[in-house]
Amino acid sequence: MDQKVQVKLIIRRVPTQAALSWLTKAWELFRQAPSTLIAMVAFTTILSLLAQLHPVLGVILVLANPFLTAGLYKTIVLLQQQQAVNFQLLFSVFKEARYRRTFIRLAGANLLANIPLMLLAAQLLEQTQAGVVDPVTIFLFAVVLCLVFMLFAYAVAIAYFLNEQRLQAILMSSLTACWRNVGALTLFGILSVALGMLGMVTLGFAFIVIVPVLQVAFFLSFSAFFALQLDDSAPAVLEV
16 A cells, blocks of 8 residues: 555544535535446446345455455545545556455455354345234344444455454454444435435436545544544544
């Protein structure tokens, strides 16, 4: 990664309204390279659809996903630095050997963590088809879903930008960042759903812009939580 990027091993607690600034800044960054960001998100979306065709394709995508995600994040940082970007950057991290072991371990952990989630989802589907849904199953599914999300939400970014290689430290840092900033992430989720509804109103055409902007905004939340790029206009509490 570019040596000019300055990182600090701290986790910030940001105000809830910070979610609004993520979206605003994400739109500004998107406007710098709309075609590149759209192409990147479209490519990963197509891969996700193809992965549904066969379990082997699904496993391959899970293994490749950390590298592709890091490539997208790297592109966003370069845009923040006012540098030129292109579609090939999406695959650039595959060439960075020092991250391979960590990313493969993350992918494996993600696969294992999703097993109970898939089992609960299958159980919910059976209950729905039978017409009797157990509230306990719904509760457990929601809890496991939130836990898996928080564990892996920032895992790739932590490994790549903070150069953390310890799997437990990566997952716990991601979990801590989400827990400390649940208010801002909840507002971001609500705004994302609202934008998603706008996309449906436009028969899906708005998703071409909405999804890349949301991807950029989510990375900006990582920047805010881990002080990747300090913003004096957004006060926050620094915590180890």
